[in-house]
Amino acid sequence: MKKIGILFGQENTFPAAFVERVNQITKGKDIVAEYVIIDKVLQGEPTEYAVIIDRISQDVPFYRAYLKNAALNGTAVINNPFWWTADEKFFNNCLATKIGVPVPKTVLLPSKEHPTDTNHNSFRNLKYPLDWDSIFKYVGFPAYMKPHAGGGWKSVYKVTDVQDLWTKHAETGQLVMLLQEEIVFEEYFRCYCIGQKYVRIMPYEPRNPHHLRYDAQMKAQGEAAKKLLATMEDYVLRLNKALGYDFNTVEFAVREGVPYAIDFCNPAPDADLHSVGEANFEWVVETAAQYAIERAKAHKDGQNNLSWGTFVTYSAGYTPIIPEATSSGKKASKKASTKKATESTAEAVTEASEDSKKTTTRSTKSKNK
Secondary structure, eight states: OEEEEEEOSSOOHHHHHHHHHHHHHHTTSSEEEEEOOOSOOOTTOOOSOSEEEESSTTTOHHHHHHHHHHHHTTOEEESOHHHHHHOOHHHHHHHHHHTTOOOOOEEEEOOSSOOTTOOGGGGTTSOSSOOHHHHHHHHOSSEEEEESSOOTTTTOEEEOSHHHHHHHHTTOTTOOEEEEEOOOOSEEEEEEEETTTEEEEEEOOTTSOGGGTTOOOOOOOHHHHHHHHHHHHHHHHHHHHHHTOSEEEEEEEEETTEEEEEEOOOSSOOOOHHHHOHHHHHHHHHHHHHHHHHHHHHOOTTSOOOOOOHHHHHHHTTOOHHHHHHHHHHHHHHHHTTOTTOOOSHHHHHHHHHHHHTTTTSOOOOOOO
16 A cells, blocks of 8 residues: 655645545555654654655755655655755746746845854955946846745835835845846736646736735737747746656746746645635646656655656756757647646636636635645
8 A cells, every 4th residue: 555645734725635635536545645644753764655745844844854864765755855955046047048938137146144154254255346237237127126045925025226125135134135127017827837747827916915816817818828828838847847846836927928937936836725716726636636646656665756857867967958958848848738637728727717706705825834
């Protein structure tokens, strides 16, 4: 009997629905799902789980260490805890430029305050002042400033000019920040991606209160809509294949018909019924359950059962990233478009939009911690 476990924190609706769905599908034969239970963690000792869905280790270092040991001993952890530990948003943007996915112009800013246990001598390689004129010319104003790692819309600032930047940067303490071009968008989308092959594209309005963000509809129509959906699906697959995430969301801001990837480092994305709506919730529960079962069936005891992105696998093989990663993304997109499970169609978007209307009166603060 193989076990699928889910590791989670304060969220309520998704974990229970996921466990129930897996057990409904398998009927308890050969594969069973349950909440992960930890009573001790011994070095080098395996867990009882073939697959673990990780929804919380980004906030609990103890869990992250537990998952690395589990992965070392053969558990397929979704998402890969080693890569998740190494990844951050600035690298994401840098990689996107190499695989043909449009992103806003972005620069990295040093922290306002010295990190703990450092002083001015720790920064003798950093020129003072920075070439601010070139930075401002490259990004332009208004712009957005946000942490180079992390999520949840924390410490995100809109800056209107240089003085506004200085004022708000002074509030950021030891955070390393990004300064990013503002994309004035006509449409905005959030896309689930599971298993680097199953995609669901959802209209999304980030300026709405949290519980109303999925209360949006696609504006493009006809051929323009089909082209936009196909392009976003292609970009979602390119990004997740390159990064190696098996459970992620990608957000796009569409300007003049071009989807710019805004945020695509969300390996424990919102999957709460009361915020994403019934149709989106049903899709993510069913797809995550089917994919976890797929991984459990493919699991081999004592072997490395993790997913690794093409950036890592190509780098390990000394293979050029740019042509191979781009080609891989295009082939993956073409193949994925034929899969029934992939939901990036106008009908799916309409369904998500209609369902979101039913959920606008619900209390929806997502609890992913």
